[in-house]
């Protein structure tokens with residue numbers, strides 16, 4: 520099948536942007552990695568040395584004013600996501616935004632509505648949902664292999680990189696939240712979050728908990744102040760338990776045939792005993808592909824087919840709603856914040872005009 524190759528621009532060539540440039544640059548059948556933009560000339564010079572065929576510019580306007588550019592990927596600090604994405608969408612560019620999608624729910628809503636109105640693809644960089652182990656976990660859960668999901672606990676810890684504009688929950692928890700929403704397919708109903716800012720005024724260690732409408736419960740621990748790099752998620756089900764350790768080169772998923780049952784009948788306390796089941800541990804072979812490559816290809820495919828991305832603007836908004844509520848909880852000593860009213864896209868699109876009006880001053 521022949522189709523027009525898409526011309527792609529990437530904005531932001533700091534730590535993460537070069538990974539997007541490399542992956543879009545490698546998808547030579549689908550796109551041309553045409554322009555990269557950064558305010559820092561040293562970063563542009565570095566990109567030019569790595570990719571001599573790619574144009575570089577410090578001027579964002581060069582991208583939005585170019586009729587040749589079909590799609591833009593934004594990998595700047597979060598505080599710039601909304602303003603840049605808004606201009607891209609207004610200029611008719613399909614837009615990919617790194618996680619977290621924007622700094623507030625209302626910014627996300629505006630971007631979702633702009634993409635919808637202009638019939639453009641809007642995708643968010645929830646990279647892990649494109650990784651083979653996470654897809655495997657989803658299959659395990661959706662097929663019923665794990666049984667009823669009781670709880671999920673995620674730990675994403677390391678030393679740094681401290682961010683200036685967001686706390687550690689906004690930086691690291693989007694990965695865990697997006698994975699949990701993807702594998703569980705359940706709606707979160709409330710969030711609690713506690714944390715502490717030790718060094719630069721932003722919380723560098725947080726503990727978040729989420730309750731879901733299907734009874735599942737999740738905790739997410741995030742830290743920039745830990746001596747070890749930890750990327751671990753434990754899923755406890757009624758039939759089996761799973762540990763996903765992303766720091767392992769192989770065997771990232773281990774399925775434990777362990778479970779606990781309560782006795783169906785007992786007359787006295789002495790007769791009450793839990794029944795523990797100890798079975799084998801299975802570490803399935805999972806073929807690895809770079810998740811970012813899958814993600815970049817999916818963005819280009821969605822532009823071509825008009826399909827909704829698996830990490831759409833609405834998915835980005837859901838994650839930001841949880842983050843925003845986590846901040847409200849943090850500011851209130853960890854109290855429970857209900858998540859209501861934002862989940863129905865049909866209802867949401869019905870309110871688009873009203874929301875755009877409300878956010879006109881946000882830009």
Ligand SMILES: NC(=O)c1ccc[n+]([C@@H]2O[C@H](COP(=O)([O-])OP(=O)(O)OC[C@H]3O[C@@H](n4cnc5c(N)ncnc54)[C@H](O)[C@@H]3O)[C@@H](O)[C@H]2O)c1
Pocket residue numbers: 530531532533534535536556557558559562579593594595596597599617618619644645646690
């Ligand atoms: N998906 C993932 O796994 C993953 C991993 C790391 C970071 N990220 C995300 O990527 C984004 C960037 O993070 P980072 O760590 O690379 O940040 P960074 O600070 O290292 O780099 C950002 C770059 O953007 C440039 N920049 C800032 N404002 C700009 C503007 N208006 N126009 C052009 N360039 C501008 C800066 O000069 C800098 O080079 C963040 O949203 C972050 O959360 C995603």
